[in-house]
Amino acid sequence: MGEKNLKNAGMKNIRKKNKTTALFLGALLIVAVVLELFISPTSSLAMLLTVLKKSSIYALVAVSMNLLNGFTGLFSLGQAGFMLLGAYTYAIFTIPAAERSSVYMYYDSAVNLSFPEVLETSLGGFGMVLGVLIALVLAGLAAAGIAYLIGLPVLRLKSDYLAIATLGFAEIIRAIFQWGKLGPVTNGSNPLKSYVRLKAFELNFGNLTISLSTFVLILLAMLCIGMIVLLVNSSYGRAFKAIREDEIAAEAMGINLYRHKQLAFCISSFFAGVGGAMLAMFANTVQANNFKAVMTYEILLIVVLGGIGSISGSCIAAVLFIFASEWWLRGLDSGTFLGINAPLIFRNGFRLVIFSLIIMAVVLFFRKGIMGDKELPYHIARLKERIKARHSTRKAKAGEQNG
Amino acid sequence: MAETVLRLDDITMQFGGVVAVDNLSLEVKKGEIVALIGPNGAGKTTAFNCITGVYEPTNGRVTLNDEIIAENYPKGKMKALYKGENNGRYAKSVYFTPDAITKRGIARTFQNIRLFKALTVFENVLIAKHMRAKQNVFSATFRLNAKEEKRMQKEAMQLLEAQNLAHLKEAIASSLPYGLQRRLEIARALATEPSLLLLDEPAAGMNPQETQELTAFIRRIREEYRLTIFMIEHHMDLVMKISERIYVIDFGKLISQGTAGEVQNDQRVIDAYLGVADDAEN
Ligand SMILES: Nc1ncnc2c1ncn2[C@@H]1O[C@H](COP(=O)(O)OP(=O)(O)OP(=O)(O)O)[C@@H](O)[C@H]1O
Numbered sequence: 246m247g248e249k250n251l252k253n254a255g256m257k258n259i260r261k262k263n264k265t266t267a268l269f270l271g272a273l274l275i276v277a278v279v280l281e282l283f284i285s286p287t288s289s290l291a292m293l294l295t296v297l298k299k300s301s302i303y304a305l306v307a308v309s310m311n312l313l314n315g316f317t318g319l320f321s322l323g324q325a326g327f328m329l330l331g332a333y334t335y336a337i338f339t340i341p342a343a344e345r346s347s348v349y350m351y352y353d354s355a356v357n358l359s360f361p362e363v364l365e366t367s368l369g370g371f372g373m374v375l376g377v378l379i380a381l382v383l384a385g386l387a388a389a390g391i392a393y394l395i396g397l398p399v400l401r402l403k404s405d406y407l408a409i410a411t412l413g414f415a416e417i418i419r420a421i422f423q424w425g426k427l428g429p430v431t432n433g434s435n436p437l438k439s440y441v442r443l444k445a446f447e448l449n450f451g452n453l454t455i456s457l458s459t460f461v462l463i464l465l466a467m468l469c470i471g472m473i474v475l476l477v478n479s480s481y482g483r484a485f486k487a488i489r490e491d492e493i494a495a496e497a498m499g500i501n502l503y504r505h506k507q508l509a510f511c512i513s514s515f516f517a518g519v520g521g522a523m524l525a526m527f528a529n530t531v532q533a534n535n536f537k538a539v540m541t542y543e544i545l546l547i548v549v550l551g552g553i554g555s556i557s558g559s560c561i562a563a564v565l566f567i568f569a570s571e572w573w574l575r576g577l578d579s580g581t582f583l584g585i586n587a588p589l590i591f592r593n594g595f596r597l598v599i600f601s602l603i604i605m606a607v608v609l610f611f612r613k614g615i616m617g618d619k620e621l622p623y624h625i626a627r628l629k630e631r632i633k634a635r636h637s638t639r640k641a642k643a644g645e646q647n648g
Numbered sequence: 649m650a651e652t653v654l655r656l657d658d659i660t661m662q663f664g665g666v667v668a669v670d671n672l673s674l675e676v677k678k679g680e681i682v683a684l685i686g687p688n689g690a691g692k693t694t695a696f697n698c699i700t701g702v703y704e705p706t707n708g709r710v711t712l713n714d715e716i717i718a719e720n721y722p723k724g725k726m727k728a729l730y731k732g733e734n735n736g737r738y739a740k741s742v743y744f745t746p747d748a749i750t751k752r753g754i755a756r757t758f759q760n761i762r763l764f765k766a767l768t769v770f771e772n773v774l775i776a777k778h779m780r781a782k783q784n785v786f787s788a789t790f791r792l793n794a795k796e797e798k799r800m801q802k803e804a805m806q807l808l809e810a811q812n813l814a815h816l817k818e819a820i821a822s823s824l825p826y827g828l829q830r831r832l833e834i835a836r837a838l839a840t841e842p843s844l845l846l847l848d849e850p851a852a853g854m855n856p857q858e859t860q861e862l863t864a865f866i867r868r869i870r871e872e873y874r875l876t877i878f879m880i881e882h883h884m885d886l887v888m889k890i891s892e893r894i895y896v897i898d899f900g901k902l903i904s905q906g907t908a909g910e911v912q913n914d915q916r917v918i919d920a921y922l923g924v925a926d927d928a929e930n
């Protein structure tokens with residue numbers, strides 16, 4: 246009986262899944278807003294906010310990867326490359342005219358259009374936000390466009406080739422963006438900076454400054470993840486899952502493999518591009534050299550830890566991963582951890598050792614990731630079921646004793 | 649005289665040096681139930697795969713309702729390797745991917761059931777409704793297709809109800825007993841709204857009672873969905889009972905054709921099955 250209820254509770258309503266993911270992200274947002282507005286920044290609070298921002302970016306990129314790996318059954322390793330494309334596109338189209346010459350020190354800037362700047366002069370603050378949004382969408386489109394070109398030959402082949410092709414692409418694109426001949430656009434191997442960053446999202450009311458910068462990123466990530474959740478639960482999402490389950494059967498049911506794979510690949514890359522742009526907003530500078538394969542592996546690790554095919558899993562794993570690597574375990578590198586001061590043990594590199602051990606332990610204990618391929622509501626329902634079962638057996642026992 | 653729905657002309661499928669289907673010609677007419685039988689490895693499944701676009705035949709032509717859906721002649725490496733007949737009769741190359749064939753109205757089931765295993769019974773059928781929907785990614789994602797989505801869900805549900813699977817709606821497909829998995833696979837094929845249904849050994853692994861039920865089931869869906877049915881089957885009971893005409897192949901070649909009675913008494917068929925009489929029984 247428990248089995249059956251459990252099944253029903255877990256899968257009854259697709260909408261429920263959306264709701265819980267939204268709730269989870271919403272809670273994150275509210276925490277951020279409250280912290281931002283009502284508590285004056287102390288160093289650890291500032292840290293918390295920074296880490297929260299970065300987690301939301303990684304959550305988005307991990308979910309976008311999961312759309313491909315977990316839901317469509319395609320294995321892509323190009324995430325860092327698509328993020329790079331997004332980050333550069335965003336930066337290039339938001340550097341204000343006045344800053345161009347100082348950013349492009351060794352080249353003549355070829356692109357002299359800053360959407361936020363142009364729109365701000367005509368529409369004010371709203372124009373600035375609109376400009377940023379346009380640049381973000383462009384970042385996504387740039388990544389999706391390149392993905393389309395890669396998919397054109399590769400997605401007609403067997404699925405395995407995609408991993409190799411995207412890995413190669415990510416390496417090549419990094420080299421291309423540092424190539425001197427493209428300097429007028431990419432600034433060669435020099436970083437791009439002075440573009441519109443999160444700092445810009447500050448509202449000034451006389452003396453009072455309300456900084457929206459924290460939750461702009463979280464809000465954006467929520468929006469994008471929300472869209473992916475909607476897609477996954479739509480007819481197209483079902484078609485993707487069909488391809489994951491059995492390509493031959495999917496094709497026999499009238500699903501065009503190439504078209505649907507291409508679709509999933511482009512959408513996934515679009516959001517990786519947006520994630521890259523968000524990373525640019527988060528950081529001070531954009532430099533091709535930062536988008537190495539290691540970044541893709543980190544994201545892959547998040548997807549695997551959270552559970553391949555679980556969106557809420559990717560979100561939770563992203564938060565845990567970034568919090569652990571960027572904050573909680575920092576002390577392991579700098580002498581003092583959990584109040585223990587042992588500079589001889591806790592020194593540079595020790596954090597990575599511990600971190601790897603933790604990840605290995607997690608993978609060993611949760612073979613299919615924290616969430617498996619189920620979403621949060623399923624696990625909550627299961628937990629409730631278990632508590633109820635325990636309750637009723639206890640009651641039954643009590644009844645036995647009484648009677 | 650009923651019109652021809654499916655027509656195979658001189659279909660040959662050669663894998664390297666192996667001729668799996670050898671110069672096979674046959675016809676299936678509207679509303680008929682036709683069976684394709686033959687010993688193990690005779691090339692029956694391969695013939696199905698040539699019709700549904702899984703394979704590109706080496707030579708010959710497949711026609712569906714007067715439209716050529718596959719045509720080919722030995723070319724490239726096959727030019728020298730070709731061991732079949734009628735080389736030179738066909739000069740065109742026509743090929744559609746399986747999804748395009750399904751769109752033209754041929755649905756199929758597989759010899760070794762191919763359900764979307766980890767998905768629910770309902771999702772399995774619903775996915776087959778995707779092909780004929782008018783939505784696009786954008787409208788589907790942002791739920792602008794609510795009406796269509798509702799219709800798809802309703803139709804999928806109706807199919808499940810008609811196949812007595814409605815109560816298992818939320819069950820995971822792979823958790824179903826074998827007989828029900830077969831039935832679900834047929835329901836899923838019906839969801840693509842076919843005019844011609846290809847069944848590859850629908851009674852494989854079923855006990856006599858299940859086979860009995862299946863016979864009635866196939867008859868029923870033919871009436872209800874106005875189908876033409878072309879099936880591969882080993883269960884002679886089933887074949888003899890429900891098919892109007894039978895084609896028999898051995899080593900890829902057509903060796904006999906006719907009604908159940910005619911085929912049963914054909915010496916060539918008896919010879920072909922003698923060595924493998926056991927297979928014919930189960
Ligand atoms: N892709 C392939 N490559 C090479 N040989 C193949 C391929 N597919 C089928 N064959 C060969 O073609 C022959 C016919 O196989 P097929 O599966 O069509 O037989 P069948 O009549 O369906 O048999 P069964 O009753 O066992 O299902 C076999 O000898 C098989 O080995």
Ligand SMILES: [Mg+2]
Pocket residue numbers: 692693694759
């Ligand atoms: Mg077969």
